[in-house]
Amino acid sequence: SETVVRRERFAGGPAREFLSSMAFDDRLFEADLAVDRAHVVMLAEQGIVDAADAGAILDALDDVAEEGFDALPEGEDVHEAIETAVIERVGPDGGRMHTARSRNDEVAACLRYEYRDTLLEAIETTVAAREALCEVAEAERETVMPGYTHLQPAQPTTVAHWALSYEAALARDTERLLDAFDRTNRSPLGSAAFAGTPFDVDRERTAELLGFESVLDNSMDAVSSRDFLVEGSAAFAGLATTLSGLAEDLVVFANRGLVELDDDYASTSSIMPQKKNPDTLELVRSTAGDAFGGLHGLLTTMKGLPRAYNRDLQNASPHAWRVADAVAEATDVAAGAVSTADWPAEELAAAAGEGFSTATGVADLLAMHGLPFRTAHEIVAAAAERGADYDALDAACEEVVGEGIDSLADRDAVEAVLDPVASVASRDSMGGPAPGATAETLASALEGCAA
Ligand code: ARG
Numbered sequence: 001s002e003t004v005v006r007r008e009r010f011a012g013g014p015a016r017e018f019l020s021s022m023a024f025d026d027r028l029f030e031a032d033l034a035v036d037r038a039h040v041v042m043l044a045e046q047g048i049v050d051a052a053d054a055g056a057i058l059d060a061l062d063d064v065a066e067e068g069f070d071a072l073p074e075g076e077d078v079h080e081a082i083e084t085a086v087i088e089r090v091g092p093d094g095g096r097m098h099t100a101r102s103r104n105d106e107v108a109a110c111l112r113y114e115y116r117d118t119l120l121e122a123i124e125t126t127v128a129a130r131e132a133l134c135e136v137a138e139a140e141r142e143t144v145m146p147g148y149t150h151l152q153p154a155q156p157t158t159v160a161h162w163a164l165s166y167e168a169a170l171a172r173d174t175e176r177l178l179d180a181f182d183r184t185n186r187s188p189l190g191s192a193a194f195a196g197t198p199f200d201v202d203r204e205r206t207a208e209l210l211g212f213e214s215v216l217d218n219s220m221d222a223v224s225s226r227d228f229l230v231e232g233s234a235a236f237a238g239l240a241t242t243l244s245g246l247a248e249d250l251v252v253f254a255n256r257g258l259v260e261l262d263d264d265y266a267s268t269s270s271i272m273p274q275k276k277n278p279d280t281l282e283l284v285r286s287t288a289g290d291a292f293g294g295l296h297g298l299l300t301t302m303k304g305l306p307r308a309y310n311r312d313l314q315n316a317s318p319h320a321w322r323v324a325d326a327v328a329e330a331t332d333v334a335a336g337a338v339s340t341a342d343w344p345a346e347e348l349a350a351a352a353g354e355g356f357s358t359a360t361g362v363a364d365l366l367a368m369h370g371l372p373f374r375t376a377h378e379i380v381a382a383a384a385e386r387g388a389d390y391d392a393l394d395a396a397c398e399e400v401v402g403e404g405i406d407s408l409a410d411r412d413a414v415e416a417v418l419d420p421v422a423s424v425a426s427r428d429s430m431g432g433p434a435p436g437a438t439a440e441t442l443a444s445a446l447e448g449c450a451a
Contacts, residue, residue: 012076021314025078027321029069031110032078035189036061036086038209039106040097048100048199053093060089077314079103079110100199101192104223104309108188111317112228113210118321119181119232122328123174126239129335130170130449136163136338137442142435144420145258145348146357153355156420159343160442161433162249167445169242176235184228187212191219194308224308226298229320233295236327240291243327243334247284250337254278257347262340265333281337287330294323352420356388361417361426369409375401390414 012019037058044054064072064085073088075081080103087094140159147157187207190197196219203215216222253259255278267279298319301312359380366376382396390405393414397405405414416422428434431441 019076019311021077022075022081024318024321026069028078028107028110028114029082030065031113032082032106033061033065034113034210035106035109036082036097038206039101039189041209042202042205043096043099043199045205046200046202048201049096053090053096056090057086057094057097060086060094063089077103077107079106100197100201101189102194102223102309104193105188105191105219107313108191108223108225109206109210111226112184112186112188112212115184115228115232115320115324116181116211118324118328119177119184122236122239122324122331123177123181125328125331125335126170126174126177127449129331129338130167130174130445132335132339133163133167133170134442134445134449136160136341136343137167137438137445140343141438141442143343143345143348144352144424145343146351146354147433151252153351153357155360155427156352156357156423157433158424158435158438159348160435160438163338164438164441164445166242166246168441169245170239171445171448173235173239173242176238177232180228180232180235182213183231185211185213186216186228187214188216188219188222188225191216191222194220194223220308224305224313226302226313226316229317230295230298230302233291233298233320233323236323237288237291237295239331240288240327243330244285244288246334246338247281250281250341251278251285254281256351257344258351260342260344261337262342265337265340280333284330284334284337287326290326291323294319294326298323349420352424356384358418358420358423359384359388361423362393362414364426365413365417366405366408371401371408379405390418 040049040054040057040061043049044051049057061082064082069078072078072081073084075084083095083098086097137160140163143159144156145159145162146153147155147162187203187210189206189210190201190203207213207215216225250259250261254261261276261278261281263276265278265280266276268277269275298316301316301319305312362383363373363376363380366379367373371379379396379400380393382399383392386392386395390411394405397403397408401408417426424433424435426434428437430437432438
């Protein structure tokens with residue numbers, strides 16, 4: 001009959017493989033079954049398909065679910081293959097499943113359904129990484145370490161302060177993923193090809209059955225839009241950027257003997273027997289390449305597409321899957337590396353005082369005793385050139401303001417701020433590294449993770 005003629009004419013020929021999305025549609029298998037079920041239930045409730053046919057279709061869908069993606073018959077994509085499998089089981093009445101819909105609203109619904117899960121899993125993984133950082137902060141609240149700017153020793157800080165800096169960034173990355181989730185969680189189903197349908201469909205009902213928060217109103221927009229994938233991928237790209245910095249820090253710290261990575265997160269050389277390399281973290285760092293590449297691929301695919309559906313859209317989503325999978329995996333690995341790493345307190349403390357890292361604290365002290373900060377800065381800068389100890393400070397003071405440092409602050413106070421531990425303890429401003437301040441940051445970080 002006509003169906004057979006149509007299938008023969010559009011069998012695909014030499015471009016069949018090229019046309020097909022079966023190679024990556026397994027990801028939509030569960031989603032398509034859910035979308036099919038919701039649609040059929042709604043069709044029955046609306047009296048568009050009778051209860052017996054709907055029941056037979058739903059049974060067939062259970063059967064198809066049971067047998068799995070790999071057992072599907074041939075098809076251009078998972079949507080067509082599942083429909084064929086249903087018709088094989090039910091007979092021609094199985095074809096009623098596709099009443100009042102198109103693959104265009106079907107695939108858009110499947111993508112949103114599946115992407116919701118992808119986002120939720122990534123959000124859970126990101127929260128777990130934040131919890132791992134909080135545990136490090138808890139354990140290393142008073143572990144003094146060097147803090148860097150321009151990769152040079154700048155001011156002493158603590159491991160906890162460092163860890164919580166990444167927790168804070170990951171908390172915002174989590175918010176962005178949640179925002180993307182909100183705009184993903186809207187139903188395009190019932191839009192049909194783009195132009196709506198004469199059947200009395202209940203779009204809100206299918207949205208409800210599929211757990212969508214709301215319905216995308218305009219049916220042309222609903223099938224054409226993939227901005228939810230753009231937004232989610234951009235959030236993943238931001239997350240990958242945070243992770244790349246975290247990984248880079250750990251690579252540098254490991255290089256300087258300031259952190260000991262667990263063997264599970266390091267690798268060795270096939271020729272140089274003495275090597276322990278931070279390969280895993282280098283791969284985490286490289287994930288930004290997957291994320292930005294995928295986001296760019298997605299945006300480029302979408303750019304300039306006319307309304308409404310165009311087959312380019314089929315190639316948009318694999319970019320989003322690649323981004324999400326790569327970044328979620330890297331988040332998980334980074335969390336593992338963080339929670340198994342060892343922080344050698346003695347090496348960290350020794351390094352924390354290197355490079356006159358307490359200089360700012362001395363300038364702060366002199367300024368607290370009434371000197372303009374700029375003058376204090378000048379004195380300490382001059383001392384830095386002379387050796388960075390008490391005598392150097394004294395001589396520099398004489399040079400810049402014409403009197404010894406004891407005229408400004410007593411020796412004990414000066415010696416104290418030269419000590420990295422005291423230096424850290426003194427910086428107790430909100431969000432600072434002093435253990436008391438860090439405890440408050442940690443408490444709100446933990447609250448955020450639990451929310
Ligand atoms: N597999 C296709 C996709 O992912 C299904 C839509 C086909 N629609 C069409 N109008 N040719 O976009």
